[in-house]
Structure formats: structure tokens, C-alpha cells
Amino acid sequence: MSKKGDNLKPILIQIENSLMKQNSLRNVFLQGIVRGLGTALGATVLVAIITSLTIKLSSTISISSIIEQFFNGAI
Secondary structure (H helix, E strand, C coil): CCCHHHHCHHHHHHHHHHHHHHCCHHHHHHHHHHHHHHHHHHHHHHHHHHHHHHHHHHHHCCHHHHHHHHHHHHC
8 A cells, every 4th residue: 555645756856846947047037137138228219219209299399499398388
């Protein structure tokens, strides 16, 4: 007759091996590089979108007239 925990042992060994691979310095280093590149790429795309929208808005709206109206109303 086998013990209740005998069929859990291979599963626990497999989980332990998987965790050791995930926490290895090589994998942690590679994950850091990928995460850093993803952040840099995402920030670049976001800044490009904001810049292009700002340029398009500034060409349609006269900034000088808005500033002039602000100062005329303040006086």
C-alpha cells in the first residue's frame, strides 16, 4: 500500500525545477532587458504620438490669439 504523498512527490519536484529555471540569474537578466526595451519602445511611441498631435493642433489653433485674448481679459 502506498502513502498518500507518494504521487505528489514527482509533481513537487517538477515545480521545484521549474521555479529554479525561472529564478536563474540568466532568465532574470534577460527578462530585465526585454522589459527595459519594451518600456523604452513604448515611451518612444507615446512621445511621437503626443508630439504629432501637438503639432497638428498648433497648426489649426492660433496660439497668439489665445494668448492675446487671455492678456486682454486680464487687464
